[in-house]
Amino acid sequence: MAVDEYRTDDEQLDALRRWWSENGKSLAVAVVTAVALSFGWQTWQASEEQNLAQASDIYQALLRNISIGAPADESSKYADELINDYAETTYAQFAAFHLAAIAVGMDKLPEAERQLRWVLKHAAKGSDSAQLAELRLARVLGASGQTEKSLAILQGGADGHFAAAYAAAEGDVLLTAGRNDEARLAYQKAMALGGIEGSASSSVSQKLQSLMPAAVLNDVPVAVETVDETENQPGQGE
Template sequence: MDEFKTEEEQIAAIKNWWKNNGSSVLLAVVAALAIVFGYRAWQNNVESDKATASALYQQLVSISTQQAGLGDDQSASFIANELKEKFTDSEYARFAALFLAKQAVTAKDYDTALAELDFVLESNEDPRTIHIVNARKARILSAKGEYEAAHALLDASDEAFAPAYLEIKGDIYILQGDRESAKESYLAAFDMVKDAPQRAPLLGVKLSDLGVDTQSL
């Protein structure tokens, strides 16, 4: 503060500045501290939630891989629903929904299975997951006899999923009694994987059942 000639004038100027601006400075400091501590609290809460969700998911995996029984099924369903309700935006919630969908298919409760798979799609933007879920939905819809809706889901935007989608289309055509269309789909899929048959190990059997000698292809 070179413009002030005496130390007393400088002190007086500082006091005057503090009088006029001190409150706003204190508020800024308090706000900054609140943001810092609030962020730390939020971070700690996130880490705690992750740990809780992870523990619940491990319980779900443990129960579902043990010998199945009515009590085990109910426990697994309870845990899966807890994950969905309390950790909706987490990967664990989506894994739980996939588990519940599989459980519903086993019970032939196809509408519930579709609802669980829709939950996964609504909270996921990963193309690979979307392709996998749509494949499962297509099989469920075909089990319900909704063949056109099933076929509509099987348009692979990722070439890696094209053979699997064509094979599922073929399976659906078989259910529809359209063996010729099934053969066309299987052949198209086989042409994509014939150099790596492990990608679709049952295609050869399905084509053989339709009178196709895959050795000649």
């Protein structure tokens, strides 16, 4: 048996007093710190909720401007505010997507690349936002003539419903680069993966048919499903 088991109440009390004398101050500090941290956590959480609500309001203003066809600079001011002041929110990521789209429309591909790389820096790895940013970045790089960098992204693969879109984009980049045989294989992969719909189906099918030898055209489906590359609204995939 341990000696402690033979201690009398007085001995145990004395031991407790000595322990408190030696450790009481640090314990008290720890308790105060724990209480402060608990209060701090609640305060931080409330602040984060308020921060998110403010970001949501700005994002809704951005969407309203887009829906009414407001000038790009008016929409951009809301996007810039989200990126500069609410960088850690999903709303900021979608604001960067918006600015990248404006840049592409104005043929400012380096600026589009900058915005998409910003999204990749802030989005969770493997999230829908990250995969969409990679997909669009690859297209921007391909359009800029940076074929190998674009293919390195696309051939890295994507999970789930983005896989077919990556393959279709790979086909587009290869076709632009004049690598028709490789482009045909990429389009065939996109068709095999499925999960696509809308006008992209006709686009992929037409491109594939244009690359197929005439003898096998009759075996090519007219329509294939395509992945929707539209931006996810905040809260999806994050």
